[in-house]
Amino acid sequence: MRERTEARRRRIEEVLRKRQPDLTVLLENVHKPHNLSAILRTCDAVGVLEAHAVNPTGGVPTFNETSGGSHKWVYLRVHPDIREAFRHLRARDFRVYATALREDAQDFREVDYTKPTCVLLGAEKWGVSEEALALSDGAIKIPMLGMVQSLNVSVAAAVILFEAQRQRLKAGLYERPRLDPALYQKILEDWLRK
Numbered sequence: 001m002r003e004r005t006e007a008r009r010r011r012i013e014e015v016l017r018k019r020q021p022d023l024t025v026l027l028e029n030v031h032k033p034h035n036l037s038a039i040l041r042t043c044d045a046v047g048v049l050e051a052h053a054v055n056p057t058g059g060v061p062t063f064n065e066t067s068g069g070s071h072k073w074v075y076l077r078v079h080p081d082i083r084e085a086f087r088h089l090r091a092r093d094f095r096v097y098a099t100a101l102r103e104d105a106q107d108f109r110e111v112d113y114t115k116p117t118c119v120l121l122g123a124e125k126w127g128v129s130e131e132a133l134a135l136s137d138g139a140i141k142i143p144m145l146g147m148v149q150s151l152n153v154s155v156a157a158a159v160i161l162f163e164a165q166r167q168r169l170k171a172g173l174y175e176r177p178r179l180d181p182a183l184y185q186k187i188l189e190d191w192l193r194k
């Protein structure tokens with residue numbers, strides 16, 4: 001029993017040392033539980049500490065088994081509206097890139113994800129709102145060469161976040177703890193209670 005507790009603690013510490021407090025997503029009205037769950041699962045895999053969501057249509061975000069339990073390990077902060085979400089992110093020096101299937105959007109691989117970065121993802125049906133697009137630092141897209149115009153939102157999130165992970169691995173950002181010691185300790189205690 002004691003050994004299992006020790007092993008669990010070591011595993012939690014190992015994961016926490018790789019968490020990236022300056023990489024995140026903002027989900028604008030992504031309301032389907034399987035999409036939200038799949039995105040949080042990817043966030044966990046690339047080391048996102050906290051994800052953000054805005055649900056103008058109301059309601060508390062819900063998860064399903066697609067999350068694989070990842071919603072326990074990735075905090076989700078829900079903002080009352082998109083302006084408040086941007087205020088929060090700007091106060092923490094994030095650059096926010098809106099995913100959008102526009103002519104003038106740049107290829108997502110051209111962004112430097114080693115800087116504090118938030119990837120804004122839009123609603124399944126309507127995409128990112130004009131308001132959110134106007135507030136963002138630029139639009140990015142995953143080039144589409146097939147017959148279908150767009151990807152599923154959780155797939156788009158995975159493609160972009162793993163490019164961020166690739167860049168951050170190369171830059172050595174997973175090699176040393178990124179959380180300040182007080183925050184690390186607070187989260188460690190929280191995770192050990194789960």
Ligand SMILES: C[S@@+](CC[C@H](N)C(=O)[O-])C[C@H]1O[C@@H](n2cnc3c(N)ncnc32)[C@H](O)[C@@H]1O
Nearest residue numbers: 099121122124126127128141142150151153156
């Ligand atoms: C199904 S798409 C929405 C399609 C919507 N009709 C539009 O024009 O934006 C849902 C979300 O997935 C993401 N997405 C899907 N395909 C993408 C692509 N090729 N590049 C960037 N983001 C994409 C965006 O966040 C988008 O808002």
